[in-house]
Amino acid sequence: xNTDQVQELLxxxxxxxxxxxxxxxxxxxxxxxxxxxxTESKNISQYKVxxxxxxxxxxxxxxxxxxxxxxxxxxxxxxxxxxxxxxxSNFSKESEFEDIVAPKSNIFDAxxxxxxxxxxxxxxxxxxxxxxxxxxILEADQRVQNAPYNTYxxxxxxxxxxxxxxxxxxAKTSNNSLLTSSLMAEEGKQQAxxxxxxxxxxxxxxxxxxxxxxxVKHTSxxxxxxxxxxxxYDIVFSIDILSDVFGCFSNLFSGRRAVMGLNPWRDKIENxxxxxxxxxxxxxxxxxxxxxGAFDSEGYPTxxxxxxxxxxxxxxxxxxxxxxxxxxxHTANASRSPRSALSVGGSNTIIEPGKQTDHDIQTGxxxxxxxxxxxxxxxxxMSGDFSFGATGYLxxxxxxxxxxxxxxxxxxxxxxxxxxxxxxNQVEANRGRTFFAPxxxxxxxxxAGA
Amino acid sequence: xxxxxxxxxxxxxxxxxxxxxFCDIYVEKMNFQNLKILHSDVEEIDTxxxxxxxxxxxxxxxxxxxxxxxxxxxxxKRIVRTLSALDRKEPHLISKSFEDLxxxxxxxxxxxxxxxxxxxxxxxxLMQIDKHARSLDSRISQVNATSIEWFKQVExxxxxxxxxxxxxxxxxxxxxxxxxxxxxQASAFEGPGGLSGWEVTNRINPKELAENVTRQxxxxxxxxxxxAGKMPVIxxxxxxxxxxxxxxxxxxxxxxxxxxxxxxWDKMDTMIANPVVSAVDDGTMPNQxxxxxxxxxxxxxxKTQLIKDGKLTNFLxxxxxxxxxxxxxxxxxxxxxxxxxPASRMRNTFIEPGDSSLDEMxxxxxxxIYCKKMGGGSVSPGxxxxxxxxxxxxxxxxxxxxxxxxxATLIGTGPEVLQKISMVGKNFDLAxxxxxxxxxxxxxxxxxxxxxxxxxxxxxxx
Numbered sequence: 001x002n003t004d005q006v007q008e009l010l011x012x013x014x015x016x017x018x019x020x021x022x023x024x025x026x027x028x029x030x031x032x033x034x035x036x037x038x039t040e041s042k043n044i045s046q047y048k049v050x051x052x053x054x055x056x057x058x059x060x061x062x063x064x065x066x067x068x069x070x071x072x073x074x075x076x077x078x079x080x081x082x083x084x085x086x087x088x089s090n091f092s093k094e095s096e097f098e099d100i101v102a103p104k105s106n107i108f109d110a111x112x113x114x115x116x117x118x119x120x121x122x123x124x125x126x127x128x129x130x131x132x133x134x135x136x137i138l139e140a141d142q143r144v145q146n147a148p149y150n151t152y153x154x155x156x157x158x159x160x161x162x163x164x165x166x167x168x169x170x171a172k173t174s175n176n177s178l179l180t181s182s183l184m185a186e187e188g189k190q191q192a193x194x195x196x197x198x199x200x201x202x203x204x205x206x207x208x209x210x211x212x213x214x215x216v217k218h219t220s221x222x223x224x225x226x227x228x229x230x231x232x233y234d235i236v237f238s239i240d241i242l243s244d245v246f247g248c249f250s251n252l253f254s255g256r257r258a259v260m261g262l263n264p265w266r267d268k269i270e271n272x273x274x275x276x277x278x279x280x281x282x283x284x285x286x287x288x289x290x291x292x293g294a295f296d297s298e299g300y301p302t303x304x305x306x307x308x309x310x311x312x313x314x315x316x317x318x319x320x321x322x323x324x325x326x327x328x329x330h331t332a333n334a335s336r337s338p339r340s341a342l343s344v345g346g347s348n349t350i351i352e353p354g355k356q357t358d359h360d361i362q363t364g365x366x367x368x369x370x371x372x373x374x375x376x377x378x379x380x381x382m383s384g385d386f387s388f389g390a391t392g393y394l395x396x397x398x399x400x401x402x403x404x405x406x407x408x409x410x411x412x413x414x415x416x417x418x419x420x421x422x423x424x425n426q427v428e429a430n431r432g433r434t435f436f437a438p439x440x441x442x443x444x445x446x447x448a449g450a
Numbered sequence: 451x452x453x454x455x456x457x458x459x460x461x462x463x464x465x466x467x468x469x470x471x472f473c474d475i476y477v478e479k480m481n482f483q484n485l486k487i488l489h490s491d492v493e494e495i496d497t498x499x500x501x502x503x504x505x506x507x508x509x510x511x512x513x514x515x516x517x518x519x520x521x522x523x524x525x526x527k528r529i530v531r532t533l534s535a536l537d538r539k540e541p542h543l544i545s546k547s548f549e550d551l552x553x554x555x556x557x558x559x560x561x562x563x564x565x566x567x568x569x570x571x572x573x574x575x576l577m578q579i580d581k582h583a584r585s586l587d588s589r590i591s592q593v594n595a596t597s598i599e600w601f602k603q604v605e606x607x608x609x610x611x612x613x614x615x616x617x618x619x620x621x622x623x624x625x626x627x628x629x630x631x632x633x634x635q636a637s638a639f640e641g642p643g644g645l646s647g648w649e650v651t652n653r654i655n656p657k658e659l660a661e662n663v664t665r666q667x668x669x670x671x672x673x674x675x676x677x678a679g680k681m682p683v684i685x686x687x688x689x690x691x692x693x694x695x696x697x698x699x700x701x702x703x704x705x706x707x708x709x710x711x712x713x714x715w716d717k718m719d720t721m722i723a724n725p726v727v728s729a730v731d732d733g734t735m736p737n738q739x740x741x742x743x744x745x746x747x748x749x750x751x752x753k754t755q756l757i758k759d760g761k762l763t764n765f766l767x768x769x770x771x772x773x774x775x776x777x778x779x780x781x782x783x784x785x786x787x788x789x790x791x792p793a794s795r796m797r798n799t800f801i802e803p804g805d806s807s808l809d810e811m812x813x814x815x816x817x818x819i820y821c822k823k824m825g826g827g828s829v830s831p832g833x834x835x836x837x838x839x840x841x842x843x844x845x846x847x848x849x850x851x852x853x854x855x856x857x858a859t860l861i862g863t864g865p866e867v868l869q870k871i872s873m874v875g876k877n878f879d880l881a882x883x884x885x886x887x888x889x890x891x892x893x894x895x896x897x898x899x900x901x902x903x904x905x906x907x908x909x910x911x912x
Contacts, residue, residue, distance in 0.1 A: 069498030408909025
């Protein structure tokens with residue numbers, strides 16, 4: 001279907017929803033194509049192509065909301081979906097807050113040329129690239145036994161939102177990624193494995209050499225890993241692990257979770273909850289980021305939001321419904337897939353630089369954590385308690401003292417935010433390019449080891 | 451029928467014409483309904499119909515996989531030609547007519563999503579959980595009771611003439627309770643379910659479920675920090691089996707064995723565990739959450755003895771795993787949906803009962819912890835390093851349970867922990883969960899009787 005045909009499909013679906021009894025309606029439409037090639041033992045193990053689509057509807061009838069989705073988009077399937085959404089609304093609670101209210105905007109094609117770059121790279125070239133990546137891992141060090149996971153993948157996706165108020169917006173994105181791993185063994189030492197990945201907007205954005213080098217470097221280091229004494233340590237997480245840890249506690253900034261009674265900070269707006277230099281923003285238009293978007297899932301234009309400023313909680317991520325229910329500012333952070341109900345979500349998380357230099361942060365003894373295991377199962381986002389398996393380096397004044405492996409790091413996230421020792425003045429990006437933050441030194445977390 | 455046989459034949463003939471060594475088509479239609487109760491009211495009803503098909507071509511052991519939501523023959527042939535573009539060779543297979551695989555469902559469902567159970571009945575069931583949990587303690591601040599139902603229709607064709615169909619009804623009741631005492635908050639979760647229709651709720655007492663989860667959350671609230679370091683641990687039955695799932699189960703899937711990315715890849719017929727340990731992966735247990743009739747390659751499922759008296763006896767093997775390792779297929783080729791190629795996956799995986807009592811185990815520990823309820827975990831197959839979360843935990847001092855503790859993660863390596871299981875209890879039980887791996891998230895059951903592990907690293911805070 002071309003753009004005109006998708007627009008016609010969505011307009012017809014909205015018209016039919018009203019014909020069937022909906023007072024207002026919203027449709028989301030996602031479609032995409034993807035390609036991936038995985039290698040194993042210097043041969044292609046899996047070669048995958050796909051095309052997929054999902055249509056989802058949210059309707060309002062009286063004070064009730066109903067949703068439904070379908071992966072088939074023939075008229076019969078759409079009719080069944082619409083009738084089911086109306087049927088579901090009969091059993092939903094009456095809501096004073098949730099509505100389909102986003103007004104018509106001037107956003108139609110919001111595709112950003114930085115986020116969507118058509119790529120005509122020959123499939124054979126991609127296959128050769130993936131095979132070369134595995135070969136380079138295997139040949140990088142004689143202790144490499146295997147490169148169990150090697151995948152090149154790319155895809156194009158398109159996201160539409162339309163409603164009966166006249167919203168009709170869409171955007172396209174393209175993504176390319178590389179995943180690799182190495183498994184190393186050496187007599188008398190425990191085997192070590194490390195995964196690594198990289199993303200880009202085009203094939204030419206990828207840097208295989210750098211990925212291979214980093215993967216082999218960490219695996220080689222981990223072979224030397226040993227436990228350290230149980231005790232309290234200062235911790236600096238790598239940017240990727242820091243991103244994962246903040247991700248586990250994303251409910252703290254969620255207006256939706258506050259409405260649900262599942263956000264421990266629900267009543268803490270304007271309270272000081274963290275170190276005085278900690279400022280956190282959600283920015284949907286951050287240069288070079290992969291979480292950018294001009295409109296949210298209700299169709300509202302997006303903008304930068306300050307969530308925490310100098311340690312003081314300032315705002316939650318809100319859609320039109322949660323903002324109304326909590327009596328707070330609407331932030332245009334609606335998030336919804338065609339298959340799910342209205343919720344909220346962030347775009348890119350930005351932690352502002354602090355006052356210390358990287359050298360200041362690296363002064364003294366600390367553990368630099370570069371890999372963690374069991375992040376989600378080891379987290380209680382209500383109590384703030386966490387306990388993860390960890391791998392990293394015991395550091396002193398920026399110099400590695402030993403490789404640390406087979407330990408756990410545990411503590412309480414709320415306490416950890418208050419006990420931050422400092423933030424550096426240099427911002428780094430995580431591998432997924434959705435989280436940008438300086439180095440942060442957390443004090444006195446517990447490491448369980450020998 | 452989800453796809454006309456003529457179309458399936460034409461697609462497979464196209465694959466044969468491109469010189470493929472094997473081709474199968476997996477067609478799936480899934481109706482889903484998630485009903486969520488929150489604030490003692492209906493918060494959400496998510497429903498929908500997913501439909502799509504995946505085409506797999508094998509050239510030797512190379513897997514070529516494509517999927518789409520469309521069923522027109524032009525699109526299906528285009529996928530075959532795109533997949534085979536780099537591997538095309540002279541055809542050597544002969545087209546076979548389809549023969550229906552005749553199997554009787556061993557997991558009958560009465561009230562699946564295709565048999566409309568009144569919504570009021572479901573709401574009423576979930577509201578009972580909500581009301582009872584809230585009545586138990588004034589510190590209960592929120593209850594989220596959700597029913598999850600899937601009705602999955604599956605149809606599989608392959609170039610060996612197989613035509614298999616299966617209907618799979620899944621029902622699960624996910625219950626989370628939040629408690630608050632002053633500034634301290636905690637949460638707990640339990641989610642019973644089965645490969646079954648709504649009738650699975652006949653064996654779930656909503657009040658007991660509410661009481662179990664409420665007990666867990668109140669235990670955590672105000673509990674002392676868990677000690678940190680190596681110590682003996684008693685893991686109780688049911689979800690305690692997540693330790694075997696992570697520490698060993700994933701390492702016995704040919705998905706990792708075939709890459710030699712499992713520490714057990716060359717250990718067949720050797721002792722890999724303490725002799726008190728015998729373990730099974732069984733897809734045939736009637737109506738269990740991890741059960742299946744046929745796997746996603748159309749093979750009837752099996753009961754597979756993985757470890758017998760400490761010795762490794764079988765791997766979990768799918769078609770490609772069989773081609774790569776030579777080990778016989780075990781009806782374990784599974785995937786989340788049509789968007790994934792199948793891979794060898796666990797079903798209902800458990801350590802078989804032994805002869806120790808829970809009291810004997812606790813009595814044998816001077817200082818350690820008793821984990822009554824476990825959370826999720828993960829493993830790095832290449833090194834066998836695993837972790838899992840202890841959710842409801844108590845301190846053991848001088849052979850007796852002394853006080854509740856906060857949650858902690860336990861870590862170790864599979865080969866090491868299997869040797870350190872020194873006592874196996876009699877109180878066998880199973881618990882459902884979702885397992886994520888290369889072919890997506892699939893329903894699996896973990897299980898065990900209580901176990902004593904002589905030493906494991908506990909990631910506490912003190």
